[in-house]
Amino acid sequence: MITPPDRTPLPREFFDRPVLEVAPDLLGRVIVRSTPDGPITLRLTEVEAYDGPNDPGSHAYRGRTPRNEVMFGPPGHVYVYFTYGMWHCMNLVCGPEGTASGVLLRAGEIVEGAELARPRRVSARGDKELAKGPARLATALDVDRALDGTDACAPADTPLRVLTGTPVPSEQVRSGPRTGVAGDGGVHPWRFWVADDPTVSPYRAHVPRRGSR
Numbered sequence: 001m002i003t004p005p006d007r008t009p010l011p012r013e014f015f016d017r018p019v020l021e022v023a024p025d026l027l028g029r030v031i032v033r034s035t036p037d038g039p040i041t042l043r044l045t046e047v048e049a050y051d052g053p054n055d056p057g058s059h060a061y062r063g064r065t066p067r068n069e070v071m072f073g074p075p076g077h078v079y080v081y082f083t084y085g086m087w088h089c090m091n092l093v094c095g096p097e098g099t100a101s102g103v104l105l106r107a108g109e110i111v112e113g114a115e116l117a118r119p120r121r122v123s124a125r126g127d128k129e130l131a132k133g134p135a136r137l138a139t140a141l142d143v144d145r146a147l148d149g150t151d152a153c154a155p156a157d158t159p160l161r162v163l164t165g166t167p168v169p170s171e172q173v174r175s176g177p178r179t180g181v182a183g184d185g186g187v188h189p190w191r192f193w194v195a196d197d198p199t200v201s202p203y204r205a206h207v208p209r210r211g212s213r
Contacts, residue, residue, distance in 0.1 A: 006030065006163060006164050006165050006166055007030075007163050007164070008163060008164040009153060009161055009162065009163055009164070010029065010076075010152075010153065010162045010163065010164060011153065012074070012075055012076045012153045014076070015075035015076040015092060015093065015094050015095075015153070016075045016076075016094075016095065016096060017094065017095065018094070018095060018101075019049045019050065019051050019052075019094040019095055019101035019102065019103060020049050020051070020190065022049075022092075022094045022095075022103055023047050023048070023049035023094075023103045023190065023192050024047075024168075024170075024173050024175070024192040025167065026044050026047050026092070026103055026105075026162075027044055027045065027046075027047065027167070027168040027173060027192060027193070027194055028043060028044065028045075028165050028166045028167045028168040028194070029043075029044050029162055029163065029164065029165040029167070030042065030043055030044070030111075030162070030163040030164070030165035031044065031105070031108065031141065031160065031161070031162055031163075032160070032161045032162075032163060033113075033141040033142060033143070033159065033160050034157075034158070034159050034160070034161075035116060035142055035159075037116050038113060038116060039112065039113055040110065040112065040113035040114075040116050040117055040140070040141055040142070041110070041111050041112035041113055042108040042109065042110050042111065042131055042137070042140075042141060043108055043109045043111050043165060043166075044105060044107075044108045044165075045107050045108050045109055045193060045194045045197045045199045045200050046106040046107035046108070046191070046192070046193040046194070046197075046199075046200045046201060047103050047104060047105055047106055047191070047192050047193075048103065048104040048106055048178045048179070048190055048191045048192070049101070049103055049104075049188075049190040049191075049192070050091070050101060050102050050103070050104060050190070051101050051190075052071065052095075052099055052100035052101045052102075053100065055101075055185055055188070056183055056184045056185035057178060057181040057182075057183075057184075057185025057186065057188070058100070058101070058102075058185070059071065059081065060072070060100035060101075060102075061185075064100070067081065068081075068100065070093060070148055070149045071091075071093055071100040071101070071102050072097070072098055072099075072100045073093060073097060073149070074093070074097050074151075075093050075094055075095060075096070075097070076092070076093065076151060076152050076153035076162075077092075077093045077149055077150065077151055077152065078090060078091070078092060078093075078147055078148065078149065078150040078151075078152055078160060079091040079092070079093055079102050079148060079149075080138070080143060080144065080145050080147050080148040081145075081148075082144075082145060083135070086135075087134075087135035087138070087139070088135065088138040088139070088143055088144050088145065089104060089105075089134040089135055089137075089138055090104075090105050090134070090137065090138045090141075090143050090147075091103060091104050091105065092105065092152060092162065104134055105134060105137055105138075106133065106134045106137065106179070106191070106193075106201055107131055107132050107133060107134070107136075107137060107193070107199050107200050107201045108131045108137055108199060109128070109131070109197070109199045110127060110130045110131055110140060114127050114130065117130045117131070117140040117141070118130065120139050120140055120142060121136060121139055121140050124136070128198045128199050129199075131199065132199050132200070132201050133201040134201075141160075143160070147159060147160060168194050172194055172195050173192055173193075173194065173195070174192070174193050174194075174195050175189045175190070175191060175192050175193075176189050176191050176203065177189055177190075177191060177203070177205075178190055178191045179191060179201070179203055179204050179205075180204055180205070186205075191203075
């Protein structure tokens with residue numbers, strides 16, 4: 001259960017910083033997804049940083065498109081993309097407007113509303129797997145492209161907010177290569193996670209899709 005002091009919304013200034021500062025600082029923070037059936041609350045345990053035009057692994061590396069438009073907007077907004085024709089993934093936009101950097105939310109612990117997340121994640125072998133991976137996290141929180149552009153710093157009536165939570169001490173933060181990123185972007189140690197947390201997803205190196213070059 002998240003205690004009242006931890007429910008203070010993160011201000012926009014939190015996100016208006018370099019993405020490599022924001023990403024590890026998001027660990028331990030809390031996502032609240034408001035649904036018609038009630039709220040689902042998640043504590044972040046794993047994230048990845050993507051540094052826009054400076055990062056070959058970023059969706060914004062080659063510039064602005066209709067798909068990544070939100071990344072170029074104000075910090076503190078939600079960027080949702082659809083991948084492999086099957087899954088949604090959720091990011092939080094960082095840095096000054098126009099920089100197009102963001103943090104992919106890779107994994108977390110459902111601390112409230114697990115009964116609402118379980119029907120969406122029927123293949124999970126337990127509550128620790130409800131949001132263990134970026135697509136699973138988005139599925140558990142009922143996130144899709146309809147939330148793309150949501151202001152996570154807006155007042156309480158917004159469908160998704162980011163709260164202060166309990167920041168993770170630096171000695172408990174680990175970093176390493178990003179999962180499944182190919183080429184020059186795959187070498188950056190820009191994945192951050194909480195040490196020994198059972199909700200963190202396993203690392204997987206990039207594997208080319210069949211038929212790709």
